Amino acid sequence: MTRMNFDKIVFFSVVIIMWVLAVLGLIAYTVNGDTALELKELQEEFFQWKLKESPLFATTIGEYKYDDIVQDLSLAHLDQRKVIVDGFIEKLKRIDRTLLPRKTRYSYDIFLDTLQTFVDGYKWKYHGNLNPMSSLEGFQTDPSLILKISPFNTKGDFENFISRLLLYPKQIDQVIIRFSEAITLKNTLHNVSIIAVPDQLAKLIVDDPKKSIYFAPFKDQVHKLDVKNATQDELIKRGAEAIKLYIESISKLKKFLETKYIPNTRQSYGVDGWRDGQDYYKACLKWHLTTDMTPREVHQKGLEEVKRIKEEMFKIMKEKEGITDSIAGFSKILMNRPSLKFNTADELLAEYNKLIHDVIYPKLPEYFKDIPDYKVIVEPEKYDGPAGQYFIGTEDGSRPGIFQVNLLRPNETYVRFFTII
Numbered sequence: 001m002t003r004m005n006f007d008k009i010v011f012f013s014v015v016i017i018m019w020v021l022a023v024l025g026l027i028a029y030t031v032n033g034d035t036a037l038e039l040k041e042l043q044e045e046f047f048q049w050k051l052k053e054s055p056l057f058a059t060t061i062g063e064y065k066y067d068d069i070v071q072d073l074s075l076a077h078l079d080q081r082k083v084i085v086d087g088f089i090e091k092l093k094r095i096d097r098t099l100l101p102r103k104t105r106y107s108y109d110i111f112l113d114t115l116q117t118f119v120d121g122y123k124w125k126y127h128g129n130l131n132p133m134s135s136l137e138g139f140q141t142d143p144s145l146i147l148k149i150s151p152f153n154t155k156g157d158f159e160n161f162i163s164r165l166l167l168y169p170k171q172i173d174q175v176i177i178r179f180s181e182a183i184t185l186k187n188t189l190h191n192v193s194i195i196a197v198p199d200q201l202a203k204l205i206v207d208d209p210k211k212s213i214y215f216a217p218f219k220d221q222v223h224k225l226d227v228k229n230a231t232q233d234e235l236i237k238r239g240a241e242a243i244k245l246y247i248e249s250i251s252k253l254k255k256f257l258e259t260k261y262i263p264n265t266r267q268s269y270g271v272d273g274w275r276d277g278q279d280y281y282k283a284c285l286k287w288h289l290t291t292d293m294t295p296r297e298v299h300q301k302g303l304e305e306v307k308r309i310k311e312e313m314f315k316i317m318k319e320k321e322g323i324t325d326s327i328a329g330f331s332k333i334l335m336n337r338p339s340l341k342f343n344t345a346d347e348l349l350a351e352y353n354k355l356i357h358d359v360i361y362p363k364l365p366e367y368f369k370d371i372p373d374y375k376v377i378v379e380p381e382k383y384d385g386p387a388g389q390y391f392i393g394t395e396d397g398s399r400p401g402i403f404q405v406n407l408l409r410p411n412e413t414y415v416r417f418f419t420i421i
């Protein structure tokens, strides 16, 4: 073979290889397209199922399809959910991951991990699930939430709201069944987590349904509907009746907590007091940290970090303020420094607004690409709850994100103090 021929062969080989690759690429592209679409459709199906599972969440994000239903908290539903998620895993495994474009494989993996995590957690269905309310969780923490997120623009919106009000007593019965099962299995909360709930519920119990917070739309908005007066009157009447039943069931729940549940709360602060508590704790740790570190390793890591951070703090305390004794003493000095304190709720609210809009927002492009054009507003928390909590806005921007802050004790809120550390 002459050198010339050799070159020619190489040339043709390269052309053929390129041609074969192009054809293969085309096939691969088509297959990828179908497979990626299949994955996308399955994810969409899963998302729709999740919305139906958590109808209030759906309303929160502006998806109003399920505004007439409430979450099913029956014990049987825990098993039904497992069957459904198993079905999703089966369908997902039928999608050939190797045919997906590289980026979409991450999406596949995260999806599978989400589903698998749910199925792995099924083993613990009678632990956390049995205690669906606490001082920080449940409809009673912010009863105005449903009024804020639900639309009241049409007769249908009112019908949906009445439908939900009528379903709540059934949901409360399901809550009581869960709590009762927790008592039977000795998997209750410690009293510190729930002791405030009866008082929170008491605020919702009024003698006349027309005085209830849930009656507000029937007072303010029903008259704006483009329907006959008689229809408005009928909606008001049915609304009041539904609220009356709801209040009765809230009273029942309050009594149950006071007389049955709270006397049976667990003695230990941690879930290690529950049956298989040590293993449950490990499972929770894995869920939160997504690592297999043991509780002892995490604890050790915590101690090391505290030591490291303390050393840094001592260095700064000494350099900036000439203080060498305790961190607690240093904190006290800072907390009492007038420039770091607030005197009124208005001042504190203004500080949160300034931090979000003037400090954090301008910094976002340094850390994130494709920043969505969503608004966030700050408003006072409706009850004496945590220092702050966030409610997501709607995707179309029709309702902004809401950051609710506790303004009840401005002189004990150390926002400036925390931002400097």
Ligand SMILES: *[C@@H]1O[C@H](CO)[C@@H](O)[C@H](O)[C@H]1NC(C)=O
Binding pocket: 223, 229
């Ligand atoms: C319907 O109610 C409005 C006030 O809400 C009133 O002005 C109007 O006269 C009423 N119409 C009839 C037919 O009663």
Ligand SMILES: *[C@@H]1O[C@H](CO)[C@@H](O)[C@H](O)[C@H]1NC(C)=O
Binding pocket: 191, 192, 195, 266, 267, 268
């Ligand atoms: C809460 O539980 C602790 C024991 O863990 C007990 O000492 C305390 O009295 C309980 N408080 C109430 C209000 O039941």
Ligand SMILES: *[C@@H]1O[C@H](CO)[C@@H](O)[C@H](O)[C@H]1NC(C)=O
Binding pocket: 409, 411, 412
């Ligand atoms: C904050 O103000 C309240 C009422 O004005 C007062 O009782 C409380 O002691 C104050 N707290 C601090 C840390 O100054």
